[in-house]
Amino acid sequence: MATFGNLSDRLAETFKNLRTKGKLSAADVDGTVREIRRALLDADVALDVVKQFTSHVRERALGDEVNKALNPAQQVVQIVNEELVSILGGQQRRLQFAKNPPTVIMLAGLQGAGKTTLAGKLAKWLVKEGHTPMLVASDLQRPNAVNQLQVVGGQAGVPVYAPEPGNGVGDPVKVAKDGVAQAQRAQHDVVIIDTAGRLGVDAEMMKQAANIRKATNPDEVLFVIDAMIGQDAVTTAKAFQDGVDFTGVVLSKLDGDARGGAALSVASVTGRPIIFASTGEGLDDFEPFHPDRMASRILDL
Amino acid sequence: FGAKTIDEDTWDDLEAALIRADFGPAVTEEIVDAIKAQVERYKTTDPKDVQRMLREIVEERLAKYDPTLKLTERPAVVLVVGVNGVGKTTTIGKFARFLRTYDRSVVVGAADTFRAAAVEQLATWAGRAGVEIVRPEREGQDPASVAFQTVDRAKREGIEIVIIDTAGRLHTKGGLMDELGKIRRVVEKQAPVSEVLLVLDATTGQNGLAQAEAFIEHGGVTGLVLTKLDGSAKGGFVLAVQEKTGLPIKLIGQGEGINDLTGFTPHVFAQKLVG
Ligand SMILES: Nc1nc2c(ncn2[C@@H]2O[C@H](COP(=O)(O)OP(=O)(O)OP(=O)(O)O)[C@@H](O)[C@H]2O)c(=O)[nH]1
Ligand SMILES: Nc1nc2c(ncn2[C@@H]2O[C@H](COP(=O)(O)OP(=O)(O)OP(=O)(O)O)[C@@H](O)[C@H]2O)c(=O)[nH]1
Ligand SMILES: [K+]
Ligand SMILES: [Mg+2]
Ligand SMILES: [Mg+2]
Numbered sequence: 001m002a003t004f005g006n007l008s009d010r011l012a013e014t015f016k017n018l019r020t021k022g023k024l025s026a027a028d029v030d031g032t033v034r035e036i037r038r039a040l041l042d043a044d045v046a047l048d049v050v051k052q053f054t055s056h057v058r059e060r061a062l063g064d065e066v067n068k069a070l071n072p073a074q075q076v077v078q079i080v081n082e083e084l085v086s087i088l089g090g091q092q093r094r095l096q097f098a099k100n101p102p103t104v105i106m107l108a109g110l111q112g113a114g115k116t117t118l119a120g121k122l123a124k125w126l127v128k129e130g131h132t133p134m135l136v137a138s139d140l141q142r143p144n145a146v147n148q149l150q151v152v153g154g155q156a157g158v159p160v161y162a163p164e165p166g167n168g169v170g171d172p173v174k175v176a177k178d179g180v181a182q183a184q185r186a187q188h189d190v191v192i193i194d195t196a197g198r199l200g201v202d203a204e205m206m207k208q209a210a211n212i213r214k215a216t217n218p219d220e221v222l223f224v225i226d227a228m229i230g231q232d233a234v235t236t237a238k239a240f241q242d243g244v245d246f247t248g249v250v251l252s253k254l255d256g257d258a259r260g261g262a263a264l265s266v267a268s269v270t271g272r273p274i275i276f277a278s279t280g281e282g283l284d285d286f287e288p289f290h291p292d293r294m295a296s297r298i299l300d301l
Numbered sequence: 302f303g304a305k306t307i308d309e310d311t312w313d314d315l316e317a318a319l320i321r322a323d324f325g326p327a328v329t330e331e332i333v334d335a336i337k338a339q340v341e342r343y344k345t346t347d348p349k350d351v352q353r354m355l356r357e358i359v360e361e362r363l364a365k366y367d368p369t370l371k372l373t374e375r376p377a378v379v380l381v382v383g384v385n386g387v388g389k390t391t392t393i394g395k396f397a398r399f400l401r402t403y404d405r406s407v408v409v410g411a412a413d414t415f416r417a418a419a420v421e422q423l424a425t426w427a428g429r430a431g432v433e434i435v436r437p438e439r440e441g442q443d444p445a446s447v448a449f450q451t452v453d454r455a456k457r458e459g460i461e462i463v464i465i466d467t468a469g470r471l472h473t474k475g476g477l478m479d480e481l482g483k484i485r486r487v488v489e490k491q492a493p494v495s496e497v498l499l500v501l502d503a504t505t506g507q508n509g510l511a512q513a514e515a516f517i518e519h520g521g522v523t524g525l526v527l528t529k530l531d532g533s534a535k536g537g538f539v540l541a542v543q544e545k546t547g548l549p550i551k552l553i554g555q556g557e558g559i560n561d562l563t564g565f566t567p568h569v570f571a572q573k574l575v576g
Contacts, residue, residue, distance in 0.1 A: 038326055041320060041325070041326040042325070042326055042507055043507075044323075044506030044507055044508070047317055047320045047321055110504065110529075110532070111386070111388075111529065111557070112385070112386025112387060112388065112502065113386065114385075114386065116417075141557075142422075142557075143391075143394075143421075143422045143425040143426060144418045144421040144422040144425055145418075147417075147418035147421050147422075148416075148417045148418035148422070150418075151417035151418055152417050155417070167425060199529075199531065199532040199533070200532065200533055201531075201532055201533050226386070226502075226504070228384070228502075228504075228505050228506065228508045228509075229504050229505065229506060229534075230323040230504065230505055230506020230507065230508075230509075230534065230538065231320065231321050231322070231323050231506060231534075232323070232504050232532070232533055232534035232535075235533045235534075236504070236532070236533065236534075239533070253384075253385060253386075253471065255471060255473075256384070256471040256472070256473050256508070257472075257473045257508065257511055258506070258508040259507070259508070261506070262506075281385065281415075281416070
């Protein structure tokens with residue numbers, strides 16, 4: 001899964017030039033930083049994040065740790081790697097479970113990001129881990145979102161709470177709230193709430209998401225974002241942070257060849273950890289997100 | 302571009318604006334260089350000229366391609382393709398309605414036999430648009446055979462336009478891309494394919510180009526549809542897509558409502574893209 005393939009090639013090329021030299025001059029560092037900048041932009045990392053990142057790297061590359069290093073070029077690689085890991089979240093973060101079940105997990109994100117599919121993936125994975133999850137169909141907007149969740153729930157072998165037909169009929173906030181109550185009654189220890197896709201600029205829909213959150217008091221609000229997204233990642237992530245305030249991020253469609261700069265952008269701008277990577281259409285296609293692995297992959301180390 | 306005179310900040314701001322609109326670093330550099338050359342040639346110091354030149358350059362580059370849909374065959378067969386979740390099925394609903402308002406008869410084919418409830422979703426849109434739908438006869442039916450049956454029905458009933466929905470697929474998945482080629486070949490046994498529309502999501506970044514290149518290779522794309530332009534994403538990557546592939550943008554999607562589809566006007570699009 002060479003998500004950051006082209007970025008790492010690019011950096012490798014830059015570092016190859018550096019490795020042939022001994023000490024780094026300021027001009028060397030500038031040249032490298034320019035290449036890193038270009039590579040990150042090609043990888044769709046948001047411009048402001050690129051600026052911040054490269055200025056950090058530049059500062060450190062010009063400092064003593066590099067000058068005194070036996071192999072300055074290797075030291076720069078190390079610095080870039082460290083900075084990437086630190087932005088991507090440092091330690092791997094696990095899903096938070098409630099002290100008193102049910103644990104409530106709400107999904108949110110743009111249209112088509114992969115929320116409903118993720119609901120099925122999470123459910124299937126949780127079952128394997130010994131949990132008894134239930135899905136709640138609170139997307140009453142997108143045509144046949146309720147049917148889709150029912151099919152996905154069936155594939156995962158978990159019940160779906162779907163009292164409303166959707167397609168514009170029913171109140172998603174009430175369904176979410178009743179869903180949690182239903183889970184409590186039926187003793188499901190995890191509730192996953194699927195919500196409609198919405199744009200960051202859609203104030204009314206954003207308010208609805210906030211209301212779902214208020215009504216269900218989730219332990220996790222997962223912001224699902226498509227790894228193919230471009231510069232808009234930051235604007236949208238901020239809008240969701242302001243609007244619903246998510247607790248974690250899921251990066252979807254990582255099975256493609258998108259370089260996935262959004263991972264850096266979203267983690268950097270929101271400070272929220274990326275918890276899962278979604279890597280396909282099948283319900284088994286997802287895994288915990290590993291910041292260190294991701295950074296290593298970026299650098300092709 | 303509120304400053305009094307053109308200086309380093311003007312160029313930094315210009316570059317930032319283009320990058321933020323997803324033009325990508327290469328196209329951004331080209332455009333900035335082109336404008337610098339013009340500023341030099343016309344010896345202007347007014348930042349407003351930069352703004353105007355930018356709009357003109359972008360509009361000119363966008364206007365090089367013919368956005369007209371070719372739907373003169375009977376039946377005219379339109380295949381709709383693209384990666385997962387970009388808005389294919391929704392676009393078909395809107396497009397079918399658009400064609401109905403011009404009194405064309407339309408049948409849609411539910412050849413996404415893979416994604417959960419994809420057939421039902423298309424059926425909902427067909428109902429809203431007031432057009433016929435051909436569904437798979439059984440679960441997981443070969444998508445090419447659904448496409449075949451849809452064209453067959455159009456020919457038997459004299460329906461003018463056929464629109465085939467296909468499952469979302471990442472352009473990197475060889476097997477799924479081959480399947481598109483098969484759908485096309487099977488349809489062509491009955492009728493020429495008039496349009497293959499590749500749907501691209503405006504939120505996409507530089508990956509859009511790789512998508513377009515792969516779908517052209519496997520699906521013989523004839524035009525682009527850019528969706529989700531009602532959000533904060535600008536979709537600047539399509540400029541590079543057009544120039545690398547020569548494909549025109551034919552339709553623009555800007556919402557989840559049935560009327561949120563328009564044709565492509567370079568002037569309007571350039572205006573939205575760069576202000
Ligand atoms: N290749 C790939 N496809 C995915 C992945 N996750 C989801 N998809 C596909 O992306 C499309 C959209 O997924 P959904 O789960 O419907 O997305 P959503 O966020 O619920 O969409 P809305 O409800 O319309 O906002 C579907 O075709 C899914 O099969 C992934 O990790 N990889
Ligand atoms: N805001 C907005 N949402 C859109 C637009 N077009 C489609 N959508 C939404 O995007 C999501 C995905 O749309 P679909 O039509 O299901 O996309 P698709 O390409 O058919 O998806 P798959 O078949 O799963 O690959 C749905 O929630 C749509 O309502 C648009 O122009 N603007
Ligand atoms: K998307
Ligand atoms: Mg959904
Ligand atoms: Mg579809």
